Amino acid sequence: MAMRIATFLVILLSVFEHSAAGELFNVRQHLSTVSRYGAVKEFADSAFVPSKVPDGCSPIHLNLVARHGTRSPTKKRMRELDNLATHLESLLRDVKEQNLSLKKVPAWLWGWKSPWKGKVTGGELTDVGEIELYHLGIRIRERFPDLFNEEYHPDVFTIKATQVPRASASAVAFGMGLFSGRGSLGPGHQRAFAVTSESRASDILLRFFDCCQNYKDFRKSQEPAVDELKEPIFDEITATLRKRYGLNFTRQDASSLWFLCKQEASLLDITDQACGLFSPSEVALLEWTDDLELFILKGYGKSLNYRMGVPLLKDVFESMAQAIKAKEENYAPGSYEKARLRFAHAETVVPFSCLLGLFLEQSEFKQILREEPLQYPPKPPQKRNWRGSTVAPFAGNNMLVLYSCPANSSSKYFVQVLHNEHPIPMPGCDNSDLCPFEVFKERIVTPHMKHEYSAVCNVKLEKPELKPAMSKLSQLFHWLFSQRNDDTRSLKVDL
8 A cells, every 4th residue: 555655655756747837748848949929928927927017108119929729740750650650660560570568558659640641741830820910910909999990001001921831821821810900801800911021032031040051051050969969868758658659769760759749749739648748857859959940050058059040130130120200290190100010930939038038047149249149048957048938939929019108218119028928138239128219229229230231141142242331330320220221121132
């Protein structure tokens, strides 16, 4: 009896291991960037107290940079799962032929086939992904009714997406939620709206990573090193899986099973098969390997990762400057932009978050400004700010809301940053989520403007051009007060 009680306690402890505040461990919240938005969107720093928007302030412009919603596996990943099924079949056959014990083998492994077997396309937005963006659009309209009370016009509510179908489909789903009930189409009174895209070959605003040769070279050179960093974790977990289930798993099997776990939990709501093979502490370690890769190849691990996103930051800041001009000069309603809404990828959202200095401690932000490297995210069970499930889950987003305030407030204009719809501290603004516009410009935007996209991404373009020289101060002054069309044109010429 005592032995049974002890066994029960061990099982109970394993269930609660690495759980938050005593709650049951939920693997759906530990899937790094494969996490579904609904599973993690309520995550926020409980110790952070959001700023109170000063009385009398009203939102006059909103910038959104969002990742596409939940998607199906890519064709390459579906082939990996087919290969896993073949190898699992071989492992089980070996066990039977050697007359080894089958008691440890989970029943679901027998005859398992990939849920995506035979599918010839992949990577598309799922039904869940559509719903994520649709409801995000509804919530944003309800949260900022004064911004979206105007009749739709593409110049007032600009919607942009990359040419990748899951991104443009996400933009459509979002727009259907944002403008639902505002039109005359069908029983939902939908209305048509425009979604524009740049060519993949020249989209340095939303697919800057795809146009940046230096980044592509860096990523290709670093991927083997990242794999080496992850190998000890996978080797340790692979050895444990062999002992636990009596199957001669390889490191590749462990990697593929972890990928299967993420797909089953995120897309199929299945958590008792592939995910059930791993203990909570093993899931935490596997999540950390994904977060480490995200940090090194897309985040703060290399300044190139986010400096190539400067055109996007410039576009965001320019839109706010134009909104201020429209307010100052009393533009007529309907004659100026009120929201700029963008839909792209994790490779877009992560660098943009880094440009804003999100998920950093104050000292780390100062290191970034000094262009010093940061330490890798600490390994579990240590706490870390950098989590893929928070930084860029499916439908993950950053919103920058520009507020106009009364003359008697401390600043005439404020910028509030929301990450996944929650106010988030900015180390560059004294760890506040609400930043005076001039402070936001001086501390967060301007330091990045010395890095030209062409110079960062293509060494050959660093050679001086045969044209009159302009001082950096003059260039910045020219940029701050130039018109939107001129900026857009100059970006295309630089590329």
